[in-house]
Amino acid sequence: MKKKLLSGLIFAALNLSHYSYAMISLDDSELSKIDGQALLNLENSYDSSQGVNFHKLSIAALMELNVNIKTLQLGCGGVNNASKGPGCDIDISNLSLSGLNTGTNTNGSPTFNGEGRAATSASITNPFIEFAIKGNSAATREVAGFRLGAENIIGLLTLGTDNTQNPTDGIQSFTGYMKMAQTAGSSKTKAATFGDTQDQIIQGYLKALGNLRLFTSDPTDSGNTGITVPSMKVNFIMPETIVTGTRLSAATVSGIHSAIKSIPLAAAADGTSLPSDVIGTPNFANDQLHTTFDALLLGLGKEAYFKMGAGSSLDNLNLDITFVQALSMIHNIPLNGTGGYLSLQNQNIHWQGADTADIAKPGWWMSFKDPIQLGYLETTDEVDISYVLPQVAAAITASLTEKKADGTPKNVIDVDILSALGSLLDKPVVRKLNIDVGPFTSYANNTAAKLTLNDKLLKNQAVVSNCFGGHKFC
Template sequence: MNKSNKKIIFTSFFLLMLNIADATAMSELSDEEMSAETGQALFSLQQIAPNDASNPNINVGFYKLGMDAQVEINANINKLQLGCGGNKGIGCDIDLSEVRLTGTQAIDGNYSNTDAILDNPFIEFAIKNPNQASTREVVGVRLGAESVLGLLSIGSNPDPLNIYDDKGINTITGDLNISVTDSKLSNGCVQLIVCLPFTGTLSPYNTSISVNRANSIDLTGLQATTTSVVGFPIGLTLNNINVLNQPLSTVHNLLLSRDKEGKIPTKDFYLSLQTQAITWQKSSTQKFDHAQAQPGWWISLPNLQISNLDIKQQIDVSASDVINGVLFNQPIYINPIDLGHMPSNNCYGSLKFC
């Protein structure tokens, strides 16, 4: 192409861009024309004053910037540590290994092409003495969303028969509302001179707890029904089963959903950092009835579904405990166990963990 043709093409392109710019130029609207236009802003602002009747925090106001949008995310984080050391001493508020955040429904057994969905994400600031410039202070910041639907998968479990090789949740700080459903015991053993093997199912279990740098939790008041004893189909209900100091590292899949199928988004999920205890507002109800977030990093997981546990590690129960439990409703204590929980497969490309 010669220089003359290049010059003609460039001139034509320049004139075309001028025409486009002229066609899309802004024009002035009258007040009547402005009032006839409708639309919705991408961002919204909300303020809650310190003296608001519903605000239980003393002299603390809230300023919230929300986005009217849906965010989809698939992420792998090798190590997530927040709030380590400081005035709380050795350790971390939140310490998680091999974190995956994905969608709730696998595609051909893999979650790499699925996304967690965050509706209307926001950032919020808690300001102490907001009306006094000389003493105004940021005492908290919160990241969250009005609703979340996703699978939070953590750590690894190389051997479901060995509780000591699990890794994942090292420590966690926050309020957790846990529902356990559709879980079975595959390797129970009543100790009566010899082992009397049994299998069974766990009844649905719910607990709400607030924890501070916890690496274990107590599971109390569990109920199990045997499906077979020594190979015979016998239905025997065991009440008030307690597992003390169950390592959180044995929990690998946290379904962020209000249903065990993973189809109904959970409300009021957030992650916050505060210098003093703060009660944050629930976005879904506009009420201040969250558990009080303590100083440091805090995560609120209001709906955690843990389903389809297949506990294959041997569970030993003494015959006397079974008799006292069945006849007199006495507590039955069992040792911490590998829950048989397996993290999701989120392998893609050359990732080093899945």
């Protein structure tokens, strides 16, 4: 039996050359006509503007990876201590890389089907190592830097374990380059009272008993209760933003625009309702402003209380928001095919293929090429808008004192004779006002009301564990 099997193998080997897929020898001319793909690829290039030779060794392969790193600290001490003080270029705790999430929950945080996140793997296409060599002669040649990276990464990178107000893990220090894609979001404003402080005084024109007068609100009067500004849902658009620098602990996003069409300043008019973005049921019943002006008649009528009539509103308020967010509060970074690298260099280097603005600084540097989609951003707590109210007061005054081409007031509050006489007995004057502050809070004219938000807890940043067995980190 053994002899028959051995004979069969010898016969098969001797006849293998008869098949078209058998290996045959080729001369140089024949080899030059054959196309193929090597597993390892070496690229050399020279950048004359930097005086640097780049030598890149890449692997034509798709790698799958699921990894947890308890602490990633690079560049601690070193060259950047002199300018930035003690610390690390990159300091990240509880870092996880897995497959990309399959969906999101109602808050926008990532979710995974099947066996969960720990059963998934990130896809890394064409990983590489690259060296930057300065100088051409053997005597002067030196390594200016090197980097590890990949042309394409698909997966979910999470940083930290808990979405809390003051996390002690996640990104503590970041040195590198990262783009956050344009996205939408919303916040809930905290109810406030307008017109009860000196920096919220407003002015305007009134006409009573045939007299035109400039009135000024008086927050010092005991009867001045101010005007209720209700809690509202405010939508905004965050523009694409580049986060880059050395040993950053926070990201600053400016130029966030939010246009509020109508803020009610009194109860809704009969047959109508308050805007749908008003939260709760505001109580305007006790609102009033105390105003002063020149006497209307024989030294009388120098002051009056004013109440907003039903249906009054502040319209077309434009906000210019700056968002300053601790990087430790950004936990979920989905990588949807972006290239990325981690490098170390002793001088500024623009690595081949990187964005024009991505200039790697001395020390360790982490970079992601394509914009990262953070998803819909919604804050969990109410935003205090008291800082905006003095700016709103200035816009209201500009609207109520605006004049026509002939120099006469454009917006005059008419007070009939009964209301004028009633004001002498401290009876409030009630008028419906719809104050359009759009022209006076314009983005084009850089007069939009400015608001800065600091370290807001975001609903979509809850972290999904990359562990089996219910552990937060493993």
